[in-house]
Amino acid sequence: MTDHQNPGPLRLGIAGLGTVGTGVVKIIQRHTALLAARTGREIVISAVSARSRDKDRGVRLSDYAWEDDASALARRDDIDVFVELMGGDNGPALDATRAAIAAGKDVVTANKAMLAHHGQSLAEAAEAAGRVIRFEAAVAGGIPVVKALTEGLAGNEMTRVMGVMNGTCNYILTRMEQDGLGYDAVFAEAAELGFLEADPNLDVGGIDAGHKLALLAAIAFGVQVDFGSVVLEGIQQITIDDIRQSADMGYRIKLLGVAQMTARGLEQRMTPCLVPAASPLGQLEGGTNMVVLEGDSVGQTVLRGAGAGMGPTASAVMSDVADIARGTRLSTFGQPASTLKSAKPATSGTAAPYYLRMRLLDKPGALARIATALGDAGISINRMRQYGHADTSAPVLIVTHKTTRDALNIALSGMAETRVLQGEPLAIRIESV
Amino acid sequence: MTDHQNPGPLRLGIAGLGTVGTGVVKIIQRHTALLAARTGREIVISAVSARSRDKDRGVRLSDYAWEDDASALARRDDIDVFVELMGGDNGPALDATRAAIAAGKDVVTANKAMLAHHGQSLAEAAEAAGRVIRFEAAVAGGIPVVKALTEGLAGNEMTRVMGVMNGTCNYILTRMEQDGLGYDAVFAEAAELGFLEADPNLDVGGIDAGHKLALLAAIAFGVQVDFGSVVLEGIQQITIDDIRQSADMGYRIKLLGVAQMTARGLEQRMTPCLVPAASPLGQLEGGTNMVVLEGDSVGQTVLRGAGAGMGPTASAVMSDVADIARGTRLSTFGQPASTLKSAKPATSGTAAPYYLRMRLLDKPGALARIATALGDAGISINRMRQYGHADTSAPVLIVTHKTTRDALNIALSGMAETRVLQGEPLAIRIESV
Numbered sequence: 001m002t003d004h005q006n007p008g009p010l011r012l013g014i015a016g017l018g019t020v021g022t023g024v025v026k027i028i029q030r031h032t033a034l035l036a037a038r039t040g041r042e043i044v045i046s047a048v049s050a051r052s053r054d055k056d057r058g059v060r061l062s063d064y065a066w067e068d069d070a071s072a073l074a075r076r077d078d079i080d081v082f083v084e085l086m087g088g089d090n091g092p093a094l095d096a097t098r099a100a101i102a103a104g105k106d107v108v109t110a111n112k113a114m115l116a117h118h119g120q121s122l123a124e125a126a127e128a129a130g131r132v133i134r135f136e137a138a139v140a141g142g143i144p145v146v147k148a149l150t151e152g153l154a155g156n157e158m159t160r161v162m163g164v165m166n167g168t169c170n171y172i173l174t175r176m177e178q179d180g181l182g183y184d185a186v187f188a189e190a191a192e193l194g195f196l197e198a199d200p201n202l203d204v205g206g207i208d209a210g211h212k213l214a215l216l217a218a219i220a221f222g223v224q225v226d227f228g229s230v231v232l233e234g235i236q237q238i239t240i241d242d243i244r245q246s247a248d249m250g251y252r253i254k255l256l257g258v259a260q261m262t263a264r265g266l267e268q269r270m271t272p273c274l275v276p277a278a279s280p281l282g283q284l285e286g287g288t289n290m291v292v293l294e295g296d297s298v299g300q301t302v303l304r305g306a307g308a309g310m311g312p313t314a315s316a317v318m319s320d321v322a323d324i325a326r327g328t329r330l331s332t333f334g335q336p337a338s339t340l341k342s343a344k345p346a347t348s349g350t351a352a353p354y355y356l357r358m359r360l361l362d363k364p365g366a367l368a369r370i371a372t373a374l375g376d377a378g379i380s381i382n383r384m385r386q387y388g389h390a391d392t393s394a395p396v397l398i399v400t401h402k403t404t405r406d407a408l409n410i411a412l413s414g415m416a417e418t419r420v421l422q423g424e425p426l427a428i429r430i431e432s433v
Numbered sequence: 434m435t436d437h438q439n440p441g442p443l444r445l446g447i448a449g450l451g452t453v454g455t456g457v458v459k460i461i462q463r464h465t466a467l468l469a470a471r472t473g474r475e476i477v478i479s480a481v482s483a484r485s486r487d488k489d490r491g492v493r494l495s496d497y498a499w500e501d502d503a504s505a506l507a508r509r510d511d512i513d514v515f516v517e518l519m520g521g522d523n524g525p526a527l528d529a530t531r532a533a534i535a536a537g538k539d540v541v542t543a544n545k546a547m548l549a550h551h552g553q554s555l556a557e558a559a560e561a562a563g564r565v566i567r568f569e570a571a572v573a574g575g576i577p578v579v580k581a582l583t584e585g586l587a588g589n590e591m592t593r594v595m596g597v598m599n600g601t602c603n604y605i606l607t608r609m610e611q612d613g614l615g616y617d618a619v620f621a622e623a624a625e626l627g628f629l630e631a632d633p634n635l636d637v638g639g640i641d642a643g644h645k646l647a648l649l650a651a652i653a654f655g656v657q658v659d660f661g662s663v664v665l666e667g668i669q670q671i672t673i674d675d676i677r678q679s680a681d682m683g684y685r686i687k688l689l690g691v692a693q694m695t696a697r698g699l700e701q702r703m704t705p706c707l708v709p710a711a712s713p714l715g716q717l718e719g720g721t722n723m724v725v726l727e728g729d730s731v732g733q734t735v736l737r738g739a740g741a742g743m744g745p746t747a748s749a750v751m752s753d754v755a756d757i758a759r760g761t762r763l764s765t766f767g768q769p770a771s772t773l774k775s776a777k778p779a780t781s782g783t784a785a786p787y788y789l790r791m792r793l794l795d796k797p798g799a800l801a802r803i804a805t806a807l808g809d810a811g812i813s814i815n816r817m818r819q820y821g822h823a824d825t826s827a828p829v830l831i832v833t834h835k836t837t838r839d840a841l842n843i844a845l846s847g848m849a850e851t852r853v854l855q856g857e858p859l860a861i862r863i864e865s866v
Contacts, residue, residue, distance in 0.1 A: 027588050027730055037655060037768045038587050038747035136585070142731040144585025151584075151761075152569070152577025154471050155460050155751025222470060280737065283716065297460055298575040301738035304713065317743040318730075328584075328761045335470045365468025 009042040010325045011078055013105075015096055017050035017069040020110055020137065022057045023314030024083065024321075025273040029059065035318075039325035049073040062139060070096035081324055082107050083317065085137075091114035101125045101133075108320040110137035110313060115176050116211035116227040119218065120340070123332035133318035133332045139212045140165050140289040142312025143305040144319055149293055150334040156295025158220035160260040162433065166209035167287030167307040168195045169235050169255040174285045177243045177252070183236065195287075197229035205234035206255055210270040213257035216291070217268050219334045221261045222341060227270070229345035233271035237426055242357055245397050246274050246428075249383065251355070252282040256431055265346035273431040274355050281303070281433050292433065351402045352432065358415070358425035359393040360386070366420035367396070373414030379403045393422040399430070442475035443758045444511055446538075447504040448529055449518035450483035453570065455490045456747030457516065457754075462492065470750075472758035482506040504588035507533035514539045516750065518570075522546035534558045534566075540754040543570035543746060549644035549660040552651065553773065556765035562810050563757040566765045567592055567753035569816055572645045573598050573722045575745025576738040577752055582652050582726055583767040589728025591653035595866065599642035600720030600740040601628045602668050602688040608720045610676045610685070616669065628720075638667035639688055646690035649724070650701055652767045654694045655774060659701070662778035665706035670859055678830050679707050679861075682816065684788070685715040689864055698779035706864040713737070714866050724769045726865065727815040784835045785865065786815060791848070791858035792826040793819070799830070800845055806847030826855040832863070 012028075014021050028035070035043045047065035049072075067073040074082045074096045082100035082276055084107060086093040093114055100107050107126065109115070115122065115135055126133045136146045140163065149161070164170050172186045181280055187204065190196055195203075202208045214227040235255050251274035259268045274282045280302050284290045289307030294300050306312035323330075333340060360366045367386070374381060380401045387395040400408075408427055415421060445461075447454050461468070461476055468476045480498035482505075500506040501561045507515045507529045515533035517540060519526040526547055533540050533864065542548070548555065548568055559566045569579045573596065584595070597603050605619045620637065623629055628636075635641045647660040668688050679686055684707035692701045708714045713735050722740030727733050733783035756763075766773060775797045800819070807814060816832040833841075840861055848854055 023730070031588065031590060034590060034655075037772055040764075040769070143734060144581045151756060152580045152750060152752050153843045154755035155464065155468065155748050157464060157467060157727045222467075229663060259496065280713070280716075283713075297456070297744035297751075299739045299742075299745055301576060301736070303734070303736055304630065305734035306732045309732075312732055315586060315588050315728065315731035319585050322587035323584060326761075326763065328759075328763075330759065330761075336473070339470055 007041060009044045011044055011046040011080045012083050012321065013047045013073045013076055013079035014045060014083045014085065015049045015073050016087065017048060017057055018085065019310045020313045020317065021050070021085040022059055023310035024085070024317050025059045025061070027314050027318050035322065039322050041325045043325055045162070045322060047073055047076055071099040074100035074105060074244050079105060081105060081321060083321070084109040084111055085317070086111070087111055089117045094118060098125065099123060101129050101131055103406040104129060104131065106131050106324050107133045108317055108324070109133065109135050110317060112138040112208065112211040112215060116214050116225060119215065119225040119332065120337060123265045123337035126332060127226070127337050128293055132324065132329055134323065135215070137313050137316035139215055140291050141305065141307040141309065142315045143289060143291060143303045143307070144316065145216070145291045145303050146219065147319065148301070148303060149216060150330065153293060153295050153298055153301070156297050158293065158295050160258065160294040161216045161220045161256045162291070163213065163216070163285055163289070163291040164254050164281060165212045165257060165291065165307060166203055166206070166255055167289060168203040169209070170284060171195060171287045172204070173235060173238065173243065173253055176240055177247065180240060182240050183238060187237045201234070204236055206232045206270040209255060209257055213259055213268055213270050217266065218340065219261035220259060221266060223266060223336055223343035224340045226266070226343040226345065229266070229343065230268040230270055235272055238272055241395065242426065245357065246355060247277065249399065250277050251275060252432065253428065254281060254284070256281065258431060260350065262346055262350060264348055265344040267346040267349055269349070271429065273429050275431055275433050279433045348349050349405045353402055353430040354400045355428045355430055356398040356400065356425055358396050360396045361393050361420050361422055361424040363420055369418040369420050370415055373418060374400065374411045376414055377407045377411035379407055379411050436641040442477045442545050444477055444479040444513045445516050445754065446480045446506045446509055446512035446514070447478060447516045447518065448482045449488055449520065450481060450518060450826060451518065452743045453680060453746045453750065454483070454490055454518040456493045456743035457518070457750050458494070460747050460751050467472050468755065474758045476754060476758055479511040480506055480509055482641045487517070503529035504532040504614055507704050508536045511539060512538060514541055516754070516755065517544055518750070520544055520546070522550045527551060530555060531558065531616065532563055534562050535797040537562060537564065539564050539757050540566045541750055541757070542568050545641065545644040545648060549647050549658060552648065552658040552765065556770035559765060562771050565757065567756065568648070569752050570746050570749035570817050572648055573724050574738065574740040574742065575748045576722060576724060576736045576740070577651065577749065578649070578724045578736050580752065581734070581736060582649060583763065586728050586731055586734070587727060589730050591726065591728050593691065593727040594649045594653045594725070596646065596649070596690045596722070596724040597714060597717055598645045598690060598722050598724065599636055599639070599679060599686050599688055600722060601636040603717060604720045605637070606668060606671065606676065606686055606688070607672065609673055610680065613673060615673050616671060634667070637669055639665045640705040642688060642690055642773055646692055646701055646703050650692035650699065651773065653692060654699060655768055656699060656776035657773045659699070659776040659778065660700070662776065663701040663703055668705055671705055675859065678790070679788060680710065682832065683710050684708060684863065685710045686861065687714060687717070689714065691864060693783065695779055695783060697781055698777040700779040700782055702782070704862065706862050708864055708866050712866045721864060782838045784837050786863040787833045787841055788863055789831040789833065789858055791829050792855040793829045794855055796853055802851040802853050803848055806851060807833065807844045809847055810840045810844035812840055812844050
């Protein structure tokens, strides 16, 4: 509709010309006419900035002004939107984003770490300045999930948000299952293929996915981003036996994020979970992402797509740019930052069944002692399997009925005291999806 | 962001108080504060209209003015948005929508039939008047697919849009498969459960889903809605044997809509298709809807959710209402109606493998003649199965290699001339998903 107002081109300054930044340049060059037809404005790049000016990125940059310094780019008079694709929760990305807001620019960013740590203060600053910060590309790559949640489901009180949002973890778990490989072997392979962040703990430790979950939770529940309260657990402890044995019982293991508002406060978890193998989440393979949005009116809505890569992430960036070109103005987290409540972390988690894996010493009465430790904590057993063994300890799997993590921790302490276990038991939550 | 401008409440007039209308009233009454927090405006209902004033709908309507006539409602001075939930492609819904635009109101509608037939003229009228028409609820119920396509994937040249968008058909096909029932039995059951439209051909003939496909195609490819060119084929001919035999070969049968822009023009089909049983579309069960959006940058994005029902459809209506409250102004089909090109229907369809089901008379050389008819049309056979039989004709299944529908029609004519077939063969396209 904006074409009637003839507002002139929307001028971008792009900071960061890695995979995503280069992808954005490519889309703008390839789809100039399409974007103008859809948004009613020409979308142009005025200036760019990156670490190295000389690197060949496979796109023509000579029409754009160059800045060595992202903050200088952010303050240029000839840009309307600062597109931050540098990454890093602090340092140059944060400085430049603040500079852009101070200079009256809108901001589009793919930086989940920066927003997970500084989202509230950035949103307040932007809204005080009458500017927007948009971050579709920060969560689940090309899937338009921020838009679906903020706008598409705006009439719902959200009840739960779940997601497999780290493609690398899902790739590792899928490859372990499909090829019967151990965690270490697949991890090494993923590192070699360049699938891992410079600090691999960001991926396999669940931190990257935890950032994304905290952003979705803020929108879903109208709270300030609270990454510090996300319960984080990585996939490093998952063995090929866990994968096989849970498959045996009809489950798959996923690094699953869950955020829900409960009477005990806001629960946010990014942990390995068992999900039914036949569910959409259970069927997700490789680097694909999936987000499940549950609202009181809409029920369950599932979105699935590419969670990373040049095209998909650049597509998400362009969604935000197109919105700004069309004149759409939204609060960063779907309602004014000043109205977001402080998140009260849940004092305890929602009850769930758990999968327990342990090795039991080959002693009379060993299993009875484990069962007693569970019973003493008020936990009843749904299914149990003891596997054949050649050595002095037997692999034992237990699926409990619904219990709280607190009760489970008491049972785990009780088990340790029985001295019939070899090593530490592993407990994985079974999420009802 | 709109709260700073303090624009006063957004006043709705709701025409139609069936399931969806009642659902919208419920959301507005239950989530007054939530909606105001998210949109920056109070959303209120000023007036309503429906066929019967006295019917008990389980919601309090006494605070709202009543109009017997929807067009009178549409013209009231105390409404900003006309919410059209009456249905019907012509008659009162169309009259009232035109009246609303003429009176300077924005329109939110769930009426796929009206937009499939009159979308272009309504969009032109609305845009000339500076008003918006939004229709998230018209396609795939609660799934925010219009938003995902129009806004979330705005940076993509779309390559293909697919969808299972009629819950009743998917329910019938799923129940046939799961319970081994014939089409007629499940159809009768669906009718009894109230799952069917007054004219059941709207559902099982693919018309309702075809309306939805034509709307998505207009957005995806920047063309004027062209429902008349949608190739329609219903599910009435699908037998339990087709379902079993295609399952045998790793497929499921779905009423699948496909729209794609080809060198031969715009292809729009809403027909039964075979899809791999292991694909997301193949795994879709019951009344759930799924839409697959494919773009040049984003790749494949899949959305899944409730395609009908009070809560989900009302949720979609509220998404549009919330957008208007937030000040978001979009062209009806994602770009100004005046710039939408006239759709040039494809002169022939994209090539695909086909599933052929026939009964062959028990005569020497019968199969050879069928194979010859295919070969003469340039079609080669990928797989063939002849099933055991007790009577004078044998069930034969053939899966062809890729071929065009034109070549297939030549082969089907050739087969008919062989006089070795009992009855008509059935051909179902195998869609690559």
